Amino acid sequence: MTAPPWLEVLDETLDACRTHGREDLALRLRRRRDRPSGGTRVAVLGFPKQGKGYLVNAVLNAPICAVGDAPTPAVPVEIGYAAEPAATLVGRADERIPVAVERMTGEIGARPTGSLRRVEVGVPRELLSAGLVLIDTPAIGDPRSARTAAALDVLADADAVILVSDATTPLSPAELALARHVRTWCPHVILALTKIDVCPSWRAVAEEDRTTLSDAGIDARVLPVSATVRQAAAKTGDQELNARSGFPELLSWIAEQVARPAERSSALLAAVGVRAAAAELVETLRTRAEVVVKDAGVDQTTLLHRAQRKADDLRKRNTRWQNLLSDEIADLLSDAEFDLRERTRHIVEVIDETFDRGDPLKVWDEFGPWLNDTLVKAVETNYSWAAERAEWIAQAVAVSFGEQYDQPDLQFLDADAELVGEVRQPRIEAFKIGQKMFTGLRGSYGGVLMFGLITQLSLGMTMFNPISGAAGVAFAAKTISDESTMRRQRRQAVAKMTAQRHVDDVFLRFSKDCRDAIRGVQRKLRDHFTALADELSEQLAREREMIIAGSAERERRTARLRGEIERLASLHQRAGELGLLAGRAPRELPA
Amino acid sequence: MTEDVRGLLADAFSLYRDSPRAAGLLREALEHLEQPLRVGITGAAGTGKSTLAAALGDWPTRALRDLALIDDPPPGTLTDATVRLFRHLEPDELAAALPTARSAFARQTAVDTVLVLARADETGAGRIDALLTAKQLARRAWREDPLCSGSQGVIAVAGQLAYGARAFDDEEFELLAAFAAVPREELERYLISVDSFTDPAFPGPVSVDTRRSLVSRFGLFGVRLALTLIRTGSDSQLKLSAELVRRSGLGELRDTIAGCFAARADALKARTAVVRLETVLQAEPRPHSDRLAARVERFAATAHDFRELRLIADIRGGRTALSGDPAEEAVQLLGAQGTAPEERLGLAPDADPREVYAAGIDAVRRWRHEAERPDRPPAERAAAHVVVRSAEGLLALFA
Numbered sequence: 001m002t003a004p005p006w007l008e009v010l011d012e013t014l015d016a017c018r019t020h021g022r023e024d025l026a027l028r029l030r031r032r033r034d035r036p037s038g039g040t041r042v043a044v045l046g047f048p049k050q051g052k053g054y055l056v057n058a059v060l061n062a063p064i065c066a067v068g069d070a071p072t073p074a075v076p077v078e079i080g081y082a083a084e085p086a087a088t089l090v091g092r093a094d095e096r097i098p099v100a101v102e103r104m105t106g107e108i109g110a111r112p113t114g115s116l117r118r119v120e121v122g123v124p125r126e127l128l129s130a131g132l133v134l135i136d137t138p139a140i141g142d143p144r145s146a147r148t149a150a151a152l153d154v155l156a157d158a159d160a161v162i163l164v165s166d167a168t169t170p171l172s173p174a175e176l177a178l179a180r181h182v183r184t185w186c187p188h189v190i191l192a193l194t195k196i197d198v199c200p201s202w203r204a205v206a207e208e209d210r211t212t213l214s215d216a217g218i219d220a221r222v223l224p225v226s227a228t229v230r231q232a233a234a235k236t237g238d239q240e241l242n243a244r245s246g247f248p249e250l251l252s253w254i255a256e257q258v259a260r261p262a263e264r265s266s267a268l269l270a271a272v273g274v275r276a277a278a279a280e281l282v283e284t285l286r287t288r289a290e291v292v293v294k295d296a297g298v299d300q301t302t303l304l305h306r307a308q309r310k311a312d313d314l315r316k317r318n319t320r321w322q323n324l325l326s327d328e329i330a331d332l333l334s335d336a337e338f339d340l341r342e343r344t345r346h347i348v349e350v351i352d353e354t355f356d357r358g359d360p361l362k363v364w365d366e367f368g369p370w371l372n373d374t375l376v377k378a379v380e381t382n383y384s385w386a387a388e389r390a391e392w393i394a395q396a397v398a399v400s401f402g403e404q405y406d407q408p409d410l411q412f413l414d415a416d417a418e419l420v421g422e423v424r425q426p427r428i429e430a431f432k433i434g435q436k437m438f439t440g441l442r443g444s445y446g447g448v449l450m451f452g453l454i455t456q457l458s459l460g461m462t463m464f465n466p467i468s469g470a471a472g473v474a475f476a477a478k479t480i481s482d483e484s485t486m487r488r489q490r491r492q493a494v495a496k497m498t499a500q501r502h503v504d505d506v507f508l509r510f511s512k513d514c515r516d517a518i519r520g521v522q523r524k525l526r527d528h529f530t531a532l533a534d535e536l537s538e539q540l541a542r543e544r545e546m547i548i549a550g551s552a553e554r555e556r557r558t559a560r561l562r563g564e565i566e567r568l569a570s571l572h573q574r575a576g577e578l579g580l581l582a583g584r585a586p587r588e589l590p591a
Numbered sequence: 592m593t594e595d596v597r598g599l600l601a602d603a604f605s606l607y608r609d610s611p612r613a614a615g616l617l618r619e620a621l622e623h624l625e626q627p628l629r630v631g632i633t634g635a636a637g638t639g640k641s642t643l644a645a646a647l648g649d650w651p652t653r654a655l656r657d658l659a660l661i662d663d664p665p666p667g668t669l670t671d672a673t674v675r676l677f678r679h680l681e682p683d684e685l686a687a688a689l690p691t692a693r694s695a696f697a698r699q700t701a702v703d704t705v706l707v708l709a710r711a712d713e714t715g716a717g718r719i720d721a722l723l724t725a726k727q728l729a730r731r732a733w734r735e736d737p738l739c740s741g742s743q744g745v746i747a748v749a750g751q752l753a754y755g756a757r758a759f760d761d762e763e764f765e766l767l768a769a770f771a772a773v774p775r776e777e778l779e780r781y782l783i784s785v786d787s788f789t790d791p792a793f794p795g796p797v798s799v800d801t802r803r804s805l806v807s808r809f810g811l812f813g814v815r816l817a818l819t820l821i822r823t824g825s826d827s828q829l830k831l832s833a834e835l836v837r838r839s840g841l842g843e844l845r846d847t848i849a850g851c852f853a854a855r856a857d858a859l860k861a862r863t864a865v866v867r868l869e870t871v872l873q874a875e876p877r878p879h880s881d882r883l884a885a886r887v888e889r890f891a892a893t894a895h896d897f898r899e900l901r902l903i904a905d906i907r908g909g910r911t912a913l914s915g916d917p918a919e920e921a922v923q924l925l926g927a928q929g930t931a932p933e934e935r936l937g938l939a940p941d942a943d944p945r946e947v948y949a950a951g952i953d954a955v956r957r958w959r960h961e962a963e964r965p966d967r968p969p970a971e972r973a974a975a976h977v978v979v980r981s982a983e984g985l986l987a988l989f990a
Contacts, residue, residue: 049679141683168713169637197784198713200807232783244786 004263006270006578007033013274013571016564017281025277028185031156032273037266039131040258043076043154045182046164047175048139051194054227055164056136058247059254060125061234065136066105073108074147075116076154077136081129082122090117114146127251132258140178152181159265160188160257162250166195167202167224171209179218184276187268189220190253196246197226223250267578274575278568285568289561292554303547311540318533321400322526328393329522336386336514343378344507347371351499359488360428360495368423371499375420379510386514390521401529420506426498428491431484443479444472593624595890596861600624603868603883613871620867623669627657628856630848631664634676635688638709639750643676646754646841647848658853669867671859672852674844676709680728680745685738694869696891700862702855702900704742705847708732711747711840712812719819721812722749722838734909743851743904748840752813756835759808764828766797766805767814771821778818785811850927851900858896865890895980899925902977912971917961921978924954932985948989954982 010033017026046052053065053072056079064079066072087104089097092115099107101121108119128134135158137151155161161182165175171191183189191209196202202224210222225246233241242248354367452468455461600621607613623629632640632647644662664670677684685706708714711725718724725747733745770778773794781787781794788811789803806814816838817831825831836842852859869887872880891897903925905911906918913921922928924935933942936950961967962975 048681048683141681168710195713197786198811200785200789200803200811202785226784229784229787232780236780238780241780241783241787244784 004267006267006274006575009571009574009578010270010274013277013281013568013575016568016571017277020281020284020564022277022281022284025280028156029273029277032269035157035266035269037262039133040159040260040265041078041133041135041157042160042162042254042257043135043137043158043186044162044164045137045140045151045154045178047172047178048141050139050164050166051227052136052139052164055162055192055194055225056134058225058227058230058245059134059250060123060127061230062123062125064101064121064123072138073105073116073119074113074138075108075118075150076138077119077121078133079121079123079128079136080133081125081131083124084122085124086122088120090120091115092117127254130258132254155182155185158186159260159269160190160254161186163189163191163220164194165191165209167193167199167205168195170205171212176212176216179213179220180216183218183220184279185272187265187272188257189218190250191220191222192250193222193224194227196224197228221253223253225250271575271578274578275572278572278575282565282568282572285561285565289558289565292558292561304544307540307544307547310543311537314533314536314540317401321397321529324400325393325397325522325525325529328396329518332386332389332393332518333515335389336382336518337511339385340378340382340507340511340514343382344375344503347374347378347503348500350374351496351503355492355496355499358492360426360491361430361488364425364428364495367495367499368425371423371502372420375503375506379420379506382510383514383517386518390518393521394525397525397529401532421502423499423502426491426494428494429487431487436480436484439483440476440480444476447475448472592861592894592896593857596864597621597624599883599886599890600864600868603871606877606879606883607871607875610875613875616867616871619669620864624860624864626860627659628672628852628859629659629661629664629668629670630672630674630852631661631668631670632674632676633663633688634707634709635678635684638676638678640676642754643674643707643709643748643750646750646757647845657856658848669863671856671863672703672705672848674705674707674848675742676707678708678710678713680706680708680732680736680739682736682738685736689738689741694866694873696869696887697862697866699891700894700897700901701741702743702851702897702904703859703862705844705851706733706739706742706745707844708745708747709750712749712752712810714747719812719815722747722816722840725749726840740908740910743900744843744847744907746840746844746847748844749810749812750839750841751808751810752816753836753839753841755809755813756832756839757841759828759832759835761828763805763808764831766801767817767831768821768826769795769797770814771818775822782811782815782818788814850929851903854926854930855896855900858894858900861894862897895977895984898977899981902974903927905974911974912968913974920954921958921974924958924978924981926981932988935981935985944989948986951982951986951989955979955986958982 010029014026014029014033017023017029044052044056053067056065057063057067060079065077085101087099087101089099089104089107089111091097094117097107101123104119104121108116135154137154138147140148140151142148163175163179163182165171171179179189179191191213193202193206193209196206199205206222206224213220213222223246227245229241230245230247233239233245351371354363358367360367448464448468448471450468451471452463452465455465455467456463461467600617604614604617604621607617632644634640640663644660647660661668661670675688677688706729708725708729711729712721714721714725714728729745729747732739733742734740739745777794781790785806787793788806789799791799793799793802809817813835817835820831820834825834865887868883872884872887902911903922906913906922906925907927911918920937923937926935928934928937931940932947932951933940936947936954938947938950958975958979962972962979964972967975
């Protein structure tokens with residue numbers, strides 16, 4: 001069997017839909033293409049509380065659908081023929097769960113929303129035996145809701161649609177829009193005007209709806225019906241009443257749909273689908289083309305001016321951050337040095353004070369570790385303070401460059417406490433016992449001699465007498481005391497000098513270290529932001545080039561979109577011709 | 592309360608003297624304080640606004656006399672309260688109709704709306720129990736639907752039937768009585784639809800045109816209901832009219848409007864003025880307008896009427912733990928049946944003042960106990976506090 005002529009057109013449209021990112025349209029077309037031949041699917045669509053359920057029940061003369069205030073399922077219910085009543089819930093993953101027809105509504109309600117795809121119901125009705133499937137859909141409402149989407153989704157494989165609107169009010173704008181959408185996708189549409197039993201003015205409403213529909217170019221008949229009258233007629237078997245319910249006419253319309261040869265209706269459905277998809281796609285492409293044109297609306301000079309302004313701005317920012325960085329770093333250098341000097345000066349003061357009073361001989365063991373600790377602490381504090389300042393500078397520079405840019409990781413090194421080094425113990429001489437004796441002897445010699453001579457001459461005593469002996473002892477004591485004081489002062493001077501020199505050493509070493517670290521930060525920040533600035537200016541340059549080259553590119557894009565639109569228009573045309581073969585006059589694509 | 596608001600508006604007026612637009616808005620609000628309460632009737636096209644306005648109009652009761660009903664007020668009109676009509680209580684429809692952007696004060700004191708399930712006679716394909724079903728639907732929506740819970744009530748009303756029942760004469764009663772006299776089995780097939788009711792084959796001498804006008808005035812459902820009522824004992828025009836009004840839901844709507852709106856006219860008018868003031872303050876901020884905004888806030892915090900109305904709605908809508916007699920008493924004390932001390936305490940209008948005072952003391956004592964029971968959840972205690980405050984307020988009149 002050769003492929004029918006519509007298949008080629010449909011496939012081409014399908015490809016176009018996919019290329020332009022309208023998967024939803026592609027999916028609908030695919031479902032049209034792959035729909036099983038045989039069987040007629042008639043969908044019942046409408047807004048809430050219009051009487052869809054009553055209508056379906058009255059068509060079948062059986063209470064299948066939930067009516068009134070009972071909750072209606074949020075998924076389509078497909079009602080087909082079966083020898084025994086049966087209902088099947090079809091889940092998202094096509095799993096099938098058979099349930100009893102009476103308990104159907106409860107079972108649906110018990111399942112989480114969105115877990116079901118559709119419900120299939122089989123009833124033994126002669127009407128359905130020829131392969132007719134009636135589809136009751138969820139009410140159309142909020143255009144973004146899943147319910148509405150599920151209802152409109154039914155259009156993909158419906159052969160015919162019964163739109164339901166009640167006779168209490170004429171068609172609302174939303175209902176008219178729905179009718180237009182349905183008619184675009186589905187070749188056979190009828191409007192069932194329900195509840196005519198309670199509306200005295202239903203004839204006027206029907207007339208108004210007919211006019212509204214024909215004015216909007218929607219060829220759909222309006223059939224006034226009353227489910228209540230039909231029910232009453234069924235109860236009493238009153239044929240005349242049944243005729244008044246309007247249902248015989250509706251049933252004969254449904255029979256017409258069923259009687260249509262399958263081959264022709266497939267072709268027609270495909271043709272209509274292609275036309276609808278092509279029209280929607282053209283709409284999408286047109287919007288895109290408009291956006292492109294809108295871009296083009298801003299002329300090249302304006303864009304160039306804009307780019308120029310950006311470049312100027314960048315230059316200004318460059319000077320600003322560079323000045324800021326060099327100023328701040330210079331400040332930090334002098335501040336850090338001053339801080340360290342200030343800290344060491346305090347230490348020296350303490351050293352002086354210590355050795356003015358204390359004997360290094362006694363206090364050095366304690367003093368040495370103290371000096372070490374204090375120096376380490378001072379250096380570390382100075383370092384961490386400098387590091388904080390450096391961090392702050394980095395932020396300030398980043399801000400002056402533009403807040404959206406990140407700053408580099410500074411990695412300001414911690415002070416290396418090892419470098420402080422142990423203070424060297426100065427050479428301190430203790431006053432040993434032998435030395436003391438020698439000094440004492442040396443001192444006593446003068447005393448003994450002096451007083452020995454005096455007493456010898458005046459009193460005629462011997463050179464060594466008690467008086468000269470006493471004087472010798474006194475003189476010895478005095479000399480020892482003098483000598484030990486002198487020695488202590490010398491020790492103090494040596495200790496002071498050693499400690500001060502050590503502090504000076506540490507100061508020199510660390511102020512150099514700190515300066516190096518700060519210079520390192522300066523270099524890092526400069527490199528980072530220079531690189532950023534370069535990147536930005538390059539980007540601006542590229543933008544400029546793009547602007548200059550852009551007009552050409554835009555024109556190319558517009559031309560391509562135009563070509564696509566034309567191709568779709570020709571597909572639309574061809575589908576129209578196919579539709580004509582299948583017995584339906586085409587309508588032109590609105591220009 | 593009205594005095595406070597007048598002072599607020601006067602101060603605002605002097606602040607906005609240089610802006611003609613703001614001054615105009617404020618002057619309108621100030622003048623409206625002297626005028627009768629305005630109740631707007633709004634709703635989508637085809638919900639029966641005009642019919643309902645006509646049915647509510649010219650009511651011979653004192654409660655509704657000092658009240659102006661405005662059918663579909665144009666935007667920008669000052670209205671103190673709103674009766675909002677819906678054909679169905681569908682979420683989409685409700686969400687679309689409810690106002691969203693309102694000031695903090697307006698939201699805090701939103702006691703100005705009654706929702707109406709209009710055309711209740713169309714519920715459930717117009718079966719004879721349609722009105723009952725509609726009433727249940729409305730109650731359920733009020734209790735459970737968050738979109739409805741902010742209103743002072745959700746009431747099912749059959750507007751057309753109500754209007755027909757209000758203005759209905761002896762001649763029409765005679766006609767209906769004549770139909771009711773025909774055996775039911777014989778008449779039934781002519782009551783299936785409007786077409787069969789106006790069928791030339793209809794038994795009896797009444798002309799097609801008369802029957803058509805009858806069915807257009809009452810609706811087919813109305814005709815059916817009237818015939819049933821006549822058969823079951825409403826045998827005079829007055830009785831039938833009263834019964835139809837009651838069943839149509841119009842009576843409930845009227846009581847709600849009287850209790851929640853008309854009885855609180857001053858509070859609602861003050862609220863309208865303050866809302867207007869708040870919009871002006873927001874639209875044109877001035878250096879010292881924040882001081883006025885603070886006063887508005889203070890006013891909102893002290894106005895007890897709104898809290899009473901809110902709590903009445905919550906109790907009646909079943910959103911509190913109160914039920915049965917305590918709920919009845921609370922609602923009464925809160926002033927649902929009238930705001931006079933005797934009415935709040937459920938005493939006769941000419942009761943001895945000493946008796947009123949004693950009853951008031953008793954109520955304060957009992958409700959204060961309720962308010963301080965540690966075994967009750969905080970929300971319940973807070974509700975009891977509001978009742979205490981109401982009872983104390985009525986005692987204050989004796990001081």
